[in-house]
Amino acid sequence: MCKVTELKQAVLARNDRGAQELREELAARGTVMVNLLSSPGSGKTALLEAELGLARLRGVPVAALTADLATENDATRLARSGAPVRQVLTDGLCHLESEMVRSHVDAWLPEGTHLLFVENVGNLVCPASYDLGESLRVVLASVTEGEDKPLKYPTAFGLAHLVVVTKYDIAEAVGFDEPAFLAAVAQVNPGVEVIRTSSRDGEGAGVLLERALAVHAGAAVHRPVMARTAVEHGHAHGHTHTHTHAAGHAAGHTHAAGHTH
Template sequence: MCRTVDLRHAVLAKNDGLAAELRADLTARGMTAVNLMSSPGSGKTALLERVLTRAGERGVAVAALTADLATENDARRLARSGAPVKQVLTGGLCHLEADQVREHLADWPPRATRALFVENVGNLVCPATYDLGESLRVVLMSVTEGEDKPVKYPTAFGLAHLVVLTKTDLAQPAGFDEEVFADHVERVNPGVEVLRSSARTGEGVDGLLDRVLAACSGVTPHRPVLARQHLERHGHTHAHEHGHEHAPEAESGPEAAPEGPDEAASDVIASPAGQPSDAVLQTVADGS
């Protein structure tokens, strides 16, 4: 007999606890974390470099923690802004978690820092349900990605406090329909603001920084209708967006019984991403 035990809730609950502690610690330090999420190639790093540079010009102390599977290319790019920057190499992990962020903040960034930008791994699936201790969650998407991306990735867009449309200077040649895009955003996250931006022209750079500073000043951001509790209660997670379904518990009875008397039943423990991984796939004999 084989039973499937889903550890998603336990893993997310542990992460949520760490994220809450981290958020409280950052608040005590007078700092606000901003979680930036997007697909690869959205222009997130280029826009962030412009924002960090502009913050320096405006006399605002900011820092950036940037994550990638490999290379320190983004950290080198962001460091050109003059802001303190750290690189996190996830070693293949497709998202950041709260403990990874916390371990880089023991003696960093400088005390005067008001806003800490956390540039997540380029991915709109895995990072969507992981709280990093942020007070502002921003999802970015470029005009070259298609108007229907919000409805393809409803968890990421549905939990955003702010949506940023990037590379708007390419909207016309790309044939991007902003009205259709806005309708799709509204479907998954009613009332959320969509900010237009372009790292090339500078559009939206001050606007994004202003919204971050508002969060730093205690202004309550947009509250998405789609809360994590709602997601878990309705079984809507990033695993489902990928099309992965967890196997139902095997039926008991003669048909499901092991063939031999010494053959132990096992629990297959699924990872948060909906697929077994080396870290969480375990076979546990009954009675152990």
């Protein structure tokens, strides 16, 4: 086995240990982490802002971490929801790791938080391999990205507990072939739920929040075939967990509603 492969496996193994420890600690606190993955421009910030706003209206204690290579733009947007928001600056790193999330959870996450949404770096390659300690992994794809996206990024879509189609209001205009997309998803992740959303017209509003709350209440998540196969071969990265809940180079900044720079 070459040194590069050994190093990668060691890095992932260390990350997975940290992720499992964080998952257990969050469970003890009654907190469910939701990891959002997508390519840049998919609309995950707009979707998350809307879901955070709905959670606040319903009295659900929520918080959000949002990751970016260089700017705090997304945190400023998300803070408009009124939810506690923390920016993670990765200094060029293309993904989050469990240790980076832990540092913010330990120092900042408000007590009593039921749901912690993590907006990962816009990238469907590197983030797919890193378990953050989440209990719900959500992969988003906009209707403008092409029906074969799940086949091009099988690890990201293959390990998802939930798939979200965004910008559905323009699906017809851009010629989105929904049956082809659903077939591609089913090929890499049979049985995973796919939901439609549109931040513009409100389609699917609150569905992500409801799915996260269901997990918080003890509902089991979808178990991807890819994750089960990885376990059988002894090289899983922590994506097969189900939980029941009672209710290093990241720079962080806390944002409040209405905060500007």
